[in-house]
Amino acid sequence: MSSTLLNQVAFYLLSAIAILGALGVVFLKSPVRAALALVANFFTLGLIYFMLGNQMIGISQIMVYAGAIMVLFLFVIMILKDQTPEEDKSLFQDRRFIFGLLSAIVICGLIWALVINPTMQSFGGEMDRSYGSPQAIGRSFFTTYVWPFEIISILLLVGIVGSIMLAKRKF
Amino acid sequence: MNTFLNLPLAGAVYEDIPLGHFLTLSLAMFALGSIGVLIRKNPVIVFMCIELMLNAVNLSFLAFAAYPNSHVQANNAFESAMAGQAMVIVVMAIAAAEVAVGLGIIMAIFRYRNNVDVDDMNTMRG
Amino acid sequence: MVAEWFFQLNENNPLLLGLIRVIFVVGAVLALVPPLIWWERRLLSWMQDRIGPNRSGTITFPDNFPLKGLAGKKVRTFGLIQPLLDGVKLFFKEDITPSDVDRKLYFIAPAIALFPAFALGATLPWGPSTGLYGILTPIADVEIGVLYVLAISSLGAYGLVLAGYASNNKYSLMGGLRASAQLISYELAMAMSVAAIVMAVGSMKLTNVVAIQEGPLWGAVPWAQNWFILTPFGFISAVIFLIALVAETNRAPFDLPEAENELIAGYHTEYSSMKFAVFFMGEYAAMFVFSGVFATLFLGGYNILPVNWMALHDATGAGIFKFLSNANYWLAPLVFLGKCFGGITFFIWLRATLPRLRYDQLMNLGWKSLLPLSVANFIVVGLWVIGTELYGVAGGWAAAIGAMVIGYIIYLNILTVSKKGAPATTKRTVTMVNPEAGRRSVAMVDPSTPKSP
Numbered sequence: 011m012s013s014t015l016l017n018q019v020a021f022y023l024l025s026a027i028a029i030l031g032a033l034g035v036v037f038l039k040s041p042v043r044a045a046l047a048l049v050a051n052f053f054t055l056g057l058i059y060f061m062l063g064n065q066m067i068g069i070s071q072i073m074v075y076a077g078a079i080m081v082l083f084l085f086v087i088m089i090l091k092d093q094t095p096e097e098d099k100s101l102f103q104d105r106r107f108i109f110g111l112l113s114a115i116v117i118c119g120l121i122w123a124l125v126i127n128p129t130m131q132s133f134g135g136e137m138d139r140s141y142g143s144p145q146a147i148g149r150s151f152f153t154t155y156v157w158p159f160e161i162i163s164i165l166l167l168v169g170i171v172g173s174i175m176l177a178k179r180k181f
Numbered sequence: 182m183n184t185f186l187n188l189p190l191a192g193a194v195y196e197d198i199p200l201g202h203f204l205t206l207s208l209a210m211f212a213l214g215s216i217g218v219l220i221r222k223n224p225v226i227v228f229m230c231i232e233l234m235l236n237a238v239n240l241s242f243l244a245f246a247a248y249p250n251s252h253v254q255a256n257n258a259f260e261s262a263m264a265g266q267a268m269v270i271v272v273m274a275i276a277a278a279e280v281a282v283g284l285g286i287i288m289a290i291f292r293y294r295n296n297v298d299v300d301d302m303n304t305m306r307g
Numbered sequence: 308m309v310a311e312w313f314f315q316l317n318e319n320n321p322l323l324l325g326l327i328r329v330i331f332v333v334g335a336v337l338a339l340v341p342p343l344i345w346w347e348r349r350l351l352s353w354m355q356d357r358i359g360p361n362r363s364g365t366i367t368f369p370d371n372f373p374l375k376g377l378a379g380k381k382v383r384t385f386g387l388i389q390p391l392l393d394g395v396k397l398f399f400k401e402d403i404t405p406s407d408v409d410r411k412l413y414f415i416a417p418a419i420a421l422f423p424a425f426a427l428g429a430t431l432p433w434g435p436s437t438g439l440y441g442i443l444t445p446i447a448d449v450e451i452g453v454l455y456v457l458a459i460s461s462l463g464a465y466g467l468v469l470a471g472y473a474s475n476n477k478y479s480l481m482g483g484l485r486a487s488a489q490l491i492s493y494e495l496a497m498a499m500s501v502a503a504i505v506m507a508v509g510s511m512k513l514t515n516v517v518a519i520q521e522g523p524l525w526g527a528v529p530w531a532q533n534w535f536i537l538t539p540f541g542f543i544s545a546v547i548f549l550i551a552l553v554a555e556t557n558r559a560p561f562d563l564p565e566a567e568n569e570l571i572a573g574y575h576t577e578y579s580s581m582k583f584a585v586f587f588m589g590e591y592a593a594m595f596v597f598s599g600v601f602a603t604l605f606l607g608g609y610n611i612l613p614v615n616w617m618a619l620h621d622a623t624g625a626g627i628f629k630f631l632s633n634a635n636y637w638l639a640p641l642v643f644l645g646k647c648f649g650g651i652t653f654f655i656w657l658r659a660t661l662p663r664l665r666y667d668q669l670m671n672l673g674w675k676s677l678l679p680l681s682v683a684n685f686i687v688v689g690l691w692v693i694g695t696e697l698y699g700v701a702g703g704w705a706a707a708i709g710a711m712v713i714g715y716i717i718y719l720n721i722l723t724v725s726k727k728g729a730p731a732t733t734k735r736t737v738t739m740v741n742p743e744a745g746r747r748s749v750a751m752v753d754p755s756t757p758k759s760p
Contacts (some may be wrong), residue, residue, distance in 0.1 A: 013210055014197045015195070017197040018197055018198060021198050021202070025182050025206045027200075027204070028210065029209055029210070029213075030205065030230060032209070032210045032213040032214065032233055033213060033257060035213070035214075035217060035226070035229055035230060035233055036213050036214075036216055036217035036221070036230065040409070041223055041225055042409075042412065042469070042472055043411075043412070044229060046231065046412075046465075046469070048229050048232065048233065049465065051210075051233065051236070055236055055239075055240060058203075058206075058240065059240075059243055060241050062203075062246075062247040064243050064247070064266060064269075065248055065449065065450055065451050066266075066450075066451060066454075067269055067270070068298060069451045069454045069455055069458050070270070070273060070454070071236075071239075071273070072458040072459075072462075073454060073457060073458035073461060074273050074276075074277060075232070075273075075276075076458075076461075076462060077457075077458055077461030077462055077464075077494075078461065078494070079232070079276065079277060080278050081464050081465070081468070081487050081490070081491055082238070082280060082281075082460070082491070083225060083228070083280070083284070084465075084468050084472075084487060084488050085484065085488065085491075086284045086287065086288065086482065087225055088468070088471075088472055088480060088487075089288070089307065089484070090287075090288075090291055091224070093303060104266075107219075107220045108209055109219075110215075110216045110219035110220050111216060111227075113219075114212045114215060114216050115222065117212070118197060118208055118209075118295070118354055121208055122205065122208060122263070125204070125210060126201045126204040127274065130199045130200070130201035141246070141259055141262040141263060141266065142266070143450050144451060144454075144511055145266075146263065146449060147263070147266055147270075150263040150266075150267060151267065154260075154267075155261065155263075155267040157186055157383065158267060158271055161272040162271050162275070163274075164499075165274065165275065165278050166274055166277065166278050168277030168278070169277070169279070169281045169282055170281065172281075172282045172285070173281040173282050173284075173285040175268070176282070176285035176286060176288070176289050177285055177288070177289075179289065181260045
């Protein structure tokens with residue numbers, strides 16, 4: 011099997027799974043199933059990042075999104091098991107659904123025609139392919155991007171304190 | 182030595198698949214996420230759709246990082262790839278903090294009202 | 308012969324060779340699960356002064372058996388085929404699906420539970436990275452091997468949570484909730500303890516982790532290997548990692564998700580027949596592979612003893628050391644399996660020794676003890692790396708030991724400041740009010756010898 015065919019088969023298979031997962035998040039009624047569809051989506055996105063050569067980001071994607079954030083979502087869904095609101099049975103007749111779909115189609119069409127279609131051929135050139143390695147990312151985060159790095163660590167600290175305060179608060 | 186990783190799967194996609202296909206996938210995910218935010222009632226699922234949109238943006242960042250523009254010098258191409266990945270890590274950290282606080286808020290609302298339908302949360306309406 | 312064939316395959320068809328590597332690892336894990344179950348049952352019953360399964364597999368040869376030596380004799384296998392018979396029994400039992408379960412999730416949950424246990428072995432090197440073993444192991448020697456292990460092990464929560472949710476049983480649901488909370492809590496301590504090791508190595512490749520451990524002990528003793536469990540910070544990391552490991556695999560004393568006297572059987576209460584067997588198999592496979600991860604990170608991977616045989620050979624010129632070095636090379640997979648086996652024996656020993664933790668004890672241990680300790684350890688390793696870079700080996704050790712002493716002093720100060728942490732046996736000054744005298748009197752109270760009021 012030639013490498014081009016291998017790449018293409020892998021990419022279109024993974025993107026099909028990712029799109030199915032995204033559809034599942036939006037249209038499945040049970041929150042647990044929606045969360046599982048999102049896990050599938052995040053996992054395949056991690057694999058697509060591997061294809062793009064971003065090893066470090068891909069494994070962080072699987073660890074952070076699929077491994078931590080979605081487990082937290084499932085935890086909350088289970089605690090709220092019987093209290094989640096019923097979705098409308100006639101979702102497709104809902105006015106909101108039709109407006110949402112129309113606006114999405116229009117915006118997507120515009121973006122695709124104006125932004126994405128011109129990029130189909132023009133990109134692609136030689137460069138150092140080691141940018142996805144943990145060493146490269148570590149080096150850039152301690153030299154060029156040291157301020158963003160410190161700011162996101164403060165943000166995470168604020169997030170931790172805020173969530174503890176929300177959890178401890180008596181109403 | 183182990184030659185398995187020298188397979189063309191890792192990194193050489195820019196010759197086989199146009200950048201536009203990655204961006205189309207990203208656009209589709211973003212659109213689905215925004216539809217979900219508009220039509221779903223369960224705040225947890227609305228939250229998940231927001232995560233989906235964030236991930237779509239991440240994908241486009243990484244796709245642009247992996248496809249260097251031929252007009253850019255090779256040295257700058259590496260730096261711009263690092264910029265894209267740094268942005269993705271920032272987005273991931275923000276998403277993690279957002280989920281911790283957001284789910285905390287949902288739990289707090291649930292404890293306060295015993296009901297988490299987004300359409301019923303209208304006490305701030307003027 | 309065979310080696311030549313593998314080398315040619317490596318040149319011509321690396322994809323097929325990758326498949327062969329996968330088959331080796333998955334086949335080994337699958338084949339070793341039944342003996343592990345037998346070993347756990349036998350060892351546990353020996354520790355608890357019982358007999359355990361010892362009957363099945365005893366063959367009595369008839370008197371007219373053609374081989375004279377065997378005629379009329381009994382051959383005992385000490386119940387070794389018991390797991391096989393258990394498997395057959397589970398396979399033929401009625402597969403009950405309770406009413407009102409979420410059918411799709413109920414069916415898919417055991418499969419999801421099994422996946423991480425097998426996927427985890429993909430980056431573990433079970434042989435040296437030169438020669439024949441170099442092309443046979445590991446399945447994929449990725450730059451991010453350590454992160455891969457952490458990421459895949461964090462996916463282990465899904466099977467348990469989904470099984471608990473889909474079973475439509477409140478005990479199952481509580482088991483699933485406990486499993487997810489426990490895994491999230493102990494992942495942090497695990498990741499921080501491994502981060503210290505990654506910083507000491509300077510790479511996340513697992514083959515590099517093993518290669519660094521083959522270096523001189525403490526940077527100073529050339530004939531001994533620098534296994535991380537022999538270094539101070541590595542020992543602390545190893546203890547934290549081991550505790551987190553037991554919690555991640557849901558084994559006693561951290562088996563709260565399946566605590567039988569509180570939750571029946573936790574998340575797999577409603578599972579029977581082969582679906583239960585799949586959960587069971589996943590648990591044992593996870594134990595096995597996690598033991599391999601521990602061996603790779605802290606116990607020098609596939610090396611027999613922490614001794615550099617070739618360095619000894621160069622120093623003394625004795626041929627025995629060259630032979631031992633060759634033995635170390637060729638016996639590597641067996642040694643690795645032996646270390647995994649030792650890890651499982653340790654798991655069983657823990658199960659026989661320790662009582663189950665209470666839920667608040669579990670959370671306190673994870674968040675208040677292991678996580679701060681691992682973060683402090685991480686800082687110590689950072690100082691060690693900086694000291695080694697600036698002032699050589701001795702400077703590194705001075706920095707690390709100084710940081711440890713300062714950390715211990717800070718810890719003692721925290722203990723005296725927080726009242727809850729104060730040891731129960733120290734003398735405390737208690738101010739009491741004497742209502743008759745109308746003034747305050749100060750008395751010394753020794754809580755170790757309580758008096759009746």
